[in-house]
Amino acid sequence: MLCHTTTIFVNAGEVNNLKGMDHHWHQVDPMDDRGYFNFGPNSSEELECFLNLKVRVVEVNKNMPVCYGGVKEAIHISQIDYIVEAPDDQEIFAVPELPKPTEADIQIAKNLLEYIHDGDCIQLGIGAMPNAVGQLIADSDLKDNREK
Numbered sequence: 189m190l191c192h193t194t195t196i197f198v199n200a201g202e203v204n205n206l207k208g209m210d211h212h213w214h215q216v217d218p219m220d221d222r223g224y225f226n227f228g229p230n231s232s233e234e235l236e237c238f239l240n241l242k243v244r245v246v247e248v249n250k251n252m253p254v255c256y257g258g259v260k261e262a263i264h265i266s267q268i269d270y271i272v273e274a275p276d277d278q279e280i281f282a283v284p285e286l287p288k289p290t291e292a293d294i295q296i297a298k299n300l301l302e303y304i305h306d307g308d309c310i311q312l313g314i315g316a317m318p319n320a321v322g323q324l325i326a327d328s329d330l331k332d333n334r335e336k
């Protein structure tokens with residue numbers, strides 16, 4: 189399923205057929221001056237989930253980052269049933285510190301680099317090995333061809 193089609197399936201009731209689901213709880217950032225709460229980095233189908241359920245609850249966390257997407261990244265206060273305030277010291281999940289690449293990681297990354305050409309599209313995961321590959325690419329003369 190492509191990410192941009194997720195909302196189509198949610199609206200059609202094809203995600204869990206909305207069976208047994210009538211409440212939705214989601215962490216959001218504090219309300220902006222227009223009355224909107226931003227879903228942060230988890231905004232792909234949250235608005236659709238909210239609008240398709242009976243009871244909508246947001247937990248306001250002052251540490252939630254605001255992430256813009258153009259549309260559907262926020263919900264208006266008029267569309268919310270309950271607002272819960274998170275404790276001020278509640279943190280947002282972050283990837284833990286990753287170990288530094290080992291000599292083997294670095295050597296494998298160097299071997300991989302010769303197969304990566306300017307204009308290639310690659311996807312890196314999380315960990316010491318992908319970080320080593322990414323750092324070598326950043327230090328190389330390969331161009332920055334981000335996904336458009």
